[in-house]
Amino acid sequence: MxxxxxxxxxxxxxxxxxxxxxxxxxxxxxxxxxxxxxxxxxxTVVLDATSSDTALAAAVLHQQRSGLHCSEKPTLTDVVLFQRDGAAAVTVLTFDQAIKASSASEGWIRRYCI
Missing domain, CATH: 1.20.5 (Single alpha-helices involved in coiled-coils or other helix-helix interfaces)
Structure with a gap:
């Protein structure tokens, strides 16, 4: 019990x-x-669709002539247009290199080209 x-x-x-x-x-x-x-x-993210940066425009045009399409939308690709802080030139980096450089605050990713 x-x-x-x-x-x-x-x-x-x-x-x-x-x-x-x-x-x-x-x-x-x-x-x-x-x-x-x-x-x-x-x-809210504001994107500059019409960039007056001639180095960026030239880099995008070069990639388009190579048969690639560049956009601001993040895409997993091996062709990333990257611009370092204080530099006028836009360089082509791989996705991994661009992410590492961006994380280290060396510059910013301008376009993803696929």
Missing amino acids: ISRSHVVAGARVVRLSTTAFAVSTIVGFIAVSTFSSQYGSRA
Whole structure:
């Protein structure tokens, strides 16, 4: 037989477990909501479709004459037009090289050519 004290103790354990679960769920929901409201929103990106950079225009024209199509949309390719900080010239790098150089803040990716 189960004594009355075991039933009361079991009921307390169930109530405490339920309360702890409810509190942790609420805290988790608040944490996820805060994170998603701060970092989950879409940012507006403004792209310069008409660049007056003659070095970039010449590099794009050279790639187009080679049969490639260049765009600002990120694409996995081996031909990336990259411009280093302070340099007027636009160089051709592989995708890996361009990502490493961009991550190191050496310059920025101007076009992806496929």
